[in-house]
Amino acid sequence: xxxxxxxxxxxxxxxxxxxxRPSVKLTKLAKTFASRIELALSADGPWIxxxxxxxxxxTKAPQNAxxxxxxxxxDAERAVDAxxxxxxxxxxxxxxxxxxDVEHVGTG
Amino acid sequence: MKNVGIxxxxxxxxxxxxxxxxxxxxxxxxxxxxxxxGNPEGGLGTSVESILRAIDSAWSEAGVAILVDLGGAExxxxxxxxxxxxxxxxxxxxxxxxxxxxxxxxxxxxxxxxSLDVVKRTAEELSPA
Numbered sequence: 001x002x003x004x005x006x007x008x009x010x011x012x013x014x015x016x017x018x019x020x021r022p023s024v025k026l027t028k029l030a031k032t033f034a035s036r037i038e039l040a041l042s043a044d045g046p047w048i049x050x051x052x053x054x055x056x057x058x059t060k061a062p063q064n065a066x067x068x069x070x071x072x073x074x075d076a077e078r079a080v081d082a083x084x085x086x087x088x089x090x091x092x093x094x095x096x097x098x099x100x101d102v103e104h105v106g107t108g
Numbered sequence: 109m110k111n112v113g114i115x116x117x118x119x120x121x122x123x124x125x126x127x128x129x130x131x132x133x134x135x136x137x138x139x140x141x142x143x144x145x146g147n148p149e150g151g152l153g154t155s156v157e158s159i160l161r162a163i164d165s166a167w168s169e170a171g172v173a174i175l176v177d178l179g180g181a182e183x184x185x186x187x188x189x190x191x192x193x194x195x196x197x198x199x200x201x202x203x204x205x206x207x208x209x210x211x212x213x214x215x216x217x218x219x220x221x222x223s224l225d226v227v228k229r230t231a232e233e234l235s236p237a
Contacts, residue, residue, distance in 0.1 A: 028216060
């Protein structure tokens, strides 16, 4: 692959860190790009495949961690921009949305 | 639908429904999802007939991945797969993965257009080695 390598980093402000739902959103977005995309909690790595839901969830990145993205391929720049925007925008979730956002139906 | 479909088979209709809710809310609706749970008498259990209906309702040309909970859910799912017409049966797999986590992860993978084989393998990455 001869594409350029792009990098970007962003602060994870999400209240509960990289739990299931943010991981799903991040992975789904990463998969929409052709580039190889990696994620790390430190600029020195270790780098993991940002398209792997199992690996992304396993990072267990806490709130205030810095996420580093590295992408290589034709759409690398767009990929890094989009992923940074997703994290910066708190994964598109309402600030009060976690973790009590599941409607509970009474048993009565 | 071109994405792999997900079928959730639990002994409990509530577990099955709750798992399907999690998939819908966390992954979205780009993936066909169907679920079944409980025996025809309304108790805990699974039935081949409802599994077949669920497979039919989540059917995708890309195939269907089934997530199960305990023993009978697995054997009845395998029985259901055997009862399918052969051109469908080879596109349905039972995943060896925890039902809730496996369903969410399989659906996430499926939403990106992954093949049935990749969806199954990804769900199974969760299983203890």
